[in-house]
Every structure is written in structure tokens, then in C-alpha cells.
Amino acid sequence: MNMKKLFLALALACSLQLAYAQKPDADMQKGVDKALAATQDAKKSVKPATWMNLGKAYYTAYTNPTTQITPGLDQATFGLMNKEPVLATENVVLDGQPYTKMVLSHLDVYFNQAGVLQIVDVTHPSVAGDLLGESAKAYVKAFELGAKDKDVDPRLQEIVNAYYNDAFTAYQLGDLAKASDLFKGAADVSATAPCSVRNDDAAYNTAFTALHIKNYDRAIEYYNKCLANGYTSEGNIYANLSECSLAKGDTLAAKNYLATGLTAYPDNANILTNLINLYLQTKEDPKKIVSLLDEAKKAMPDNPSLYYVEGNILMGIKDYEAALSAYNKGLEINPNYDMAWYGIANVALKKGEDLVDEMNALDVREWKKYDALADQLTKEYISAIEPFEKCYEVSTTPEVKAAAADFLKRLNFQLRNVDPKYQAGYEKWEAVINAQ
Numbered sequence: 001m002n003m004k005k006l007f008l009a010l011a012l013a014c015s016l017q018l019a020y021a022q023k024p025d026a027d028m029q030k031g032v033d034k035a036l037a038a039t040q041d042a043k044k045s046v047k048p049a050t051w052m053n054l055g056k057a058y059y060t061a062y063t064n065p066t067t068q069i070t071p072g073l074d075q076a077t078f079g080l081m082n083k084e085p086v087l088a089t090e091n092v093v094l095d096g097q098p099y100t101k102m103v104l105s106h107l108d109v110y111f112n113q114a115g116v117l118q119i120v121d122v123t124h125p126s127v128a129g130d131l132l133g134e135s136a137k138a139y140v141k142a143f144e145l146g147a148k149d150k151d152v153d154p155r156l157q158e159i160v161n162a163y164y165n166d167a168f169t170a171y172q173l174g175d176l177a178k179a180s181d182l183f184k185g186a187a188d189v190s191a192t193a194p195c196s197v198r199n200d201d202a203a204y205n206t207a208f209t210a211l212h213i214k215n216y217d218r219a220i221e222y223y224n225k226c227l228a229n230g231y232t233s234e235g236n237i238y239a240n241l242s243e244c245s246l247a248k249g250d251t252l253a254a255k256n257y258l259a260t261g262l263t264a265y266p267d268n269a270n271i272l273t274n275l276i277n278l279y280l281q282t283k284e285d286p287k288k289i290v291s292l293l294d295e296a297k298k299a300m301p302d303n304p305s306l307y308y309v310e311g312n313i314l315m316g317i318k319d320y321e322a323a324l325s326a327y328n329k330g331l332e333i334n335p336n337y338d339m340a341w342y343g344i345a346n347v348a349l350k351k352g353e354d355l356v357d358e359m360n361a362l363d364v365r366e367w368k369k370y371d372a373l374a375d376q377l378t379k380e381y382i383s384a385i386e387p388f389e390k391c392y393e394v395s396t397t398p399e400v401k402a403a404a405a406d407f408l409k410r411l412n413f414q415l416r417n418v419d420p421k422y423q424a425g426y427e428k429w430e431a432v433i434n435a436q
Contacts, residue, residue, distance in 0.1 A: 031057045051142035
């Protein structure tokens with residue numbers, strides 16, 4: 001046997017025997033109590049080291065239940081590492097994925113189908129309370145008393161990461177309220193001096209989870225913190241803020257968020273959808289939304305996407321001719337603007353959908369009217385082919401080209417009995433799609 005490999009195997013075995021060496025909870029509590037007592041001493045309480053020790057004591061107690069248990073371990077290795085009895089084992093499904101859950105005294109561990117540890121959830125902390133929060137407070141106090149940035153900053157970043165990881169675990173387990181609290185902890189600590197790395201993702205996730213549990217005040221607060229830091233999620237935050245405002249009954253605030261967002265992100269589908277729905281909900285004329293684009297058009301007169309947005313709004317209320325006019329204005333600015341061509345083709349499809357609805361509503365005896373509508377439907381399908389072809393030709397965006405090719409395949413298939421050229425067209429676009 002190769003001696004080098006044997007040495008490594010023995011070293012691993014030794015490490016496995018020592019790996020999960022959780023200390024008694026009483027020891028953790030004793031360490032926290034001792035550090036807390038020092039902060040009550042008049043002489044010691046003014047020393048940075050006293051508070052650094054308290055921060056360390058809290059963090060050590062926090063990490064104790066998961067000592068050296070890290071996601072990525074295989075189930076066999078975990079079995080060698082774990083020296084305490086498994087209290088229960090069950091099969092669970094999380095977000096559609098099967099897991100094997102093992103219940104231990106202080107935590108639950110979840111193994112995926114491949115037998116790899118994916119989730120570690122602490123169910124019984126060694127010391128009660130928000131240990132990460134208390135640790136952060138202690139380190140900040142040490143900084144205020146003169147501790148150096150280089151000593152405190154890494155500890156705060158460590159806490160931010162721990163909060164964030166725990167928040168993600170809670171989210172995976174479906175506890176959105178807990179996840180929101182933990183993401184908030186990560187966001188707040190990351191924004192506290194002297195932490196040098198602000199976690200904008202944590203702030204966004206705080207708001208996102210708060211929105212889903214209907215904690216609208218928190219969602220609005222943290223979405224606005226994101227905006228203040230220049231973090232907009234490509235405009236989606238404005239759409240989310242409008243949802244929060246509507247849920248609180250503040251229609252005016254919802255409109256203002258969407259108007260601001262639309263000006264900055266005219267291509268954002270969520271903002272556009274929320275605007276249309278808002279105007280429909282309030283029984284106002286959705287055409288008023290078009291006026292919101294005026295300022296953006298003045299600021300960006302050569303931006304064809306603004307006319308694409310306008311066309312989508314008008315198509316959403318079935319003003320098809322006005323929508324076509326808007327798309328064509330976009331083409332006047334840029335004849336190779338793929339989305340304008342896409343919009344023109346889509347108008348024909350929307351008209352086709354209306355015709356199909358009308359045909360389906362006819363009585364069986366109204367066959368003449370049915371045939372007339374079928375002829376119109378054929379014409380609409382034919383009229384969509386050329387703009388979709390132009391869209392495919394000029395686009396440099398793979399997703400847009402793929403969508404155009406898919407529509408061309410389906411349209412030609414629908415028209416294959418009208419003319420042999422459409423059967424050929426179907427075969428052409430099927431080959432294009434298969435080659436992608």
C-alpha cells in the first residue's frame with residue numbers, strides 16, 4: 001500500500017473522530033455570563049478588549065451546535081463524524097426536491113438524493129437569544145471605545161455572512177418570517193460601522209420576504225434603502241414598492257413609484273404590467289400611462305424602446321392601430337430595432353386571439369360567419385410572418401431570435417394547408433430551432 005495515501009487516510013480518520021466535538025451548553029452559557037460580568041465592572045467596561053471578548057463569547061456560543069458540520073459532507077462521512085444519537089429520520093420534500101432529514105439534539109440536517117449534506121438548521125441554540133445580534137453589538141461597542149477597524153471589521157463581516165446563510169436556510173425550509181428577520185440582521189450589521197462591505201442583497205431579500213408575509217412597512221423601508229444605495233434590481237424594486245403601497249391602500253404612492261420606475265426603466269415588464277393593472281383597477285383610462293412616457297421621450301428622443309413600451313400599453317387595452325403606430329415610430333428611429341418588429345407581429349397574433357374567441361362563441365348554425373372569421377384569422381397569421389422574419393433577421397439577442405423562430409415555426413404549421421410554401425417554411429424554421 002502506498003504509504004503517503006495511508007498517512008492521509010489515517011489523518012482523515014483522526015479528524016473524523018474529533019470533528020463533531022460540540023461542547024456542553026452549560027460551558028457556552030458560562031462563557032457568555034463571564035464575558036457579560038466583565039462589562040459590568042467599572043474598570044473593565046471602558047476597555048475595548050472587554051467587549052471584543054463578549055462578542056467572541058456570543059459568536060462561539062452561536063457556532064457551537066454546528067462545530068465543523070458543513071454542507072457538502074456525504075452521509076457516510078457525516079455518520080463517522082457525528083458522535084451523538086440520531087433522534088429521528090424522515091423523508092421530506094423541500095421546493096419539490098426530496099431530502100433525508102435527520103434530527104439531532106441541537107439541529108436538523110438534510111441530505112439530498114445523492115447523499116450530500118445540503119441544509120443544516122439549528123433548532124436548539126446553546127445559549128438563548130439573538131446571539132449574532134448580541135455579538136455584533138459587542139463588537140461595535142468595542143469599536144466605539146477604540147478597537148481598531150482591522151480587528152472589528154472582519155468579525156462584523158463574519159456575522160453578516162452567518163445571518164445571511166441562516167436566512168437562506170430558513171427560506172429553503174419555507175419559514176419566510178424567520179428568513180426576513182435574519183436577512184434584516186445581515187443587512188443592518190453590514191450597514192454598521194466599521195463593517196466595510198454593505199450587503200445590498202440582504203436588504204433586498206429582507207424586503208422581498210417581508211412583502212410575501214405581508215409585512216408591508218418593513219418591505220417599503222428596505223426597498224427604499226435599496227433605492228437609496230442605487231440598488232434597483234433593474235427597476236423591479238419600483239414594481240414591488242407599488243405592490244406594497246397598493247396593499248396599504250395608498251394608490252397615489254403606487255402610481256408615483258411606477259411613474260418614476262417607468263421613466264428610468266421603460267423596458268421593465270413588471271412596471272408596465274403593474275401600471276396597466278393599476279389603471280384598470282382604479283377604472284382610469286390606461287391611455288393616461290402613455291403621458292408618463294413624455295418626459296422620458298424628451299430626455300431620450302432617440303430611444304425606440306420608449307415607443308415599444310407605449311405600443312405594449314396600447315396593445316394591452318386592445319387599441320391595436322395605435323399600438324402599430326407606436327411600434328412604427330420606434331422603427332423610424334431605428335429600422336433594425338428587433339422589439340418593434342416583434343411588437344408589430346404580436347399585434348397580428350393578438351388580433352388572431354380575439355378572432356378565435358369570437359369563433360368559439362358562435363352557435364354551430366352560424367357556419368358562414370365562422371368561415372368568414374376563419375378567413376380573417378388566416379390573413380392575420382400571414383401578416384405576422386414578415387415582421388417575425390424581420391425580427392429574427394435584425395436581432396442580436398438569442399432569446400428574441402429563439403422566440404421569433406418559434407412563432408415562425410408555429411405560424412407556418414398553421415398555414416401549411418393554405419399554400420405549399422408554408423409547409424416549406426415550417427420545415428425551415430423547425431430546422432433552425434433544432435440547430436440552436
